[in-house]
Amino acid sequence: MFNILKKHKKDRKVVVIGIDGVPYTLLIDYINREIMPELSKLCSKGKLLKMKSTLPEISSVAWTSFMTGKNPGEHGIFGFMEIDRQSYEYTFPNFHSLRERPFWERDDIKTIAFNIPQTYPAKQMNGVMVSGFVAIDLKKATYPERVFNYLNGIGYRIDVNAKLATENPEAFFKDLFDTFEKRKKAIEYLYDNEEWQLFIGTITETDRLHHFFFDSAHGGSNFEIFERYYKELDRFLGIMAGKALKDGAVFMTCSDHGFADIKTEVYINRWLIENAYLKLNSTEGLKGITKESKVFCLDPSRIYIHLEGKYKRGNVKNSDCKSLIGELKDKLSGLTFEGQNVIKDIYLKEEIFRGNCVDDGPDIYLLPNYGFDLKGATNREHIFGKTHFRGMHTYDDAHFFISEPLQSEDFKIEDVAGVISRYLK
Structure with a gap:
């Protein structure tokens, strides 16, 4: 570490490979099963940590906290969707x-920011940006234009076709590997052909595979797909770590959250309806929320008090909030499924x-026990149910790897920005 830190500032480099939704415990399992020998070698010299995500x-x-080094209450992103307080229509932060x-913008660090979720549309910056999920237009997702021309020329894909996972799993797996190949090719090209001090290349195919097939992650009918995919991922990590070593850069990998098997999905708005906290008079999401409604939920389990003066039809007075919150906590803490507590x-x-x-954040946030995938859907007829999803996000099982010594007992994703900056300043 001393040799790296005594370099002149402009000569210091950091390489981060983001791996969306990859749990620490899964990596440990795959290292022990010799599925990821390259990562095993890296861990013999560096440090692999279990990391907490955001709430x-x-x-x-989580990726916004990674980019900014800030808590959601500071950066203002609490989910993929919000609601307009007057119309109750869904809005989508970008x-x-x-x-x-982002910390690289604050510190004027020449950066390649590739495929990081929540970066659409791409903005002009000191370096290169290729937006990740939920980008819908590659041209608007890319800065500068020369990079768009390259990506368009190789048939780069922003994301896999998730619909195939339920319609045609074999086609989905082919699409997954094809998209991954384009992703790796683009990452290596930008690494080799653009100037940068900080390089961030993010892999998101892992998250898609996990959402639809995580019940095969440790064994099962599709385990061979996981084994093949993670072996290819491992080889890629070895290649990128080798490039970083050659360039004297610190090498890191990072996920935004972990994953676990789903026992059941849990529809919080349905629970609120059945317990007389929420009343809807239409099927259009929360647009039909009535004045009698005291509470509503946005994905995944963000509960908002329907406050008078804050929302157009809000009718809960500030003086009643404390008792209402206490009542909700008591009832929700007793929610069970097949004898198990749903809420942790x-x-x-x-x-x-x-x-x-x-003030823009939820008044209450529910963190579930593993296996209970909390949802904010408004169109469910029952509190519990299952769909095509087989994997759910977890808070306390993300991972962070660094090729240098690092001591931390309670490491969070918002801490990563500070670690990166430490090696670049």
């Missing part, structure tokens, strides 16, 4: 919605958020 433990929030700048922890906004955007 909510979803990609848009890269322009961030209330904090119930947080109030002031317990987990800090910053100027706290």
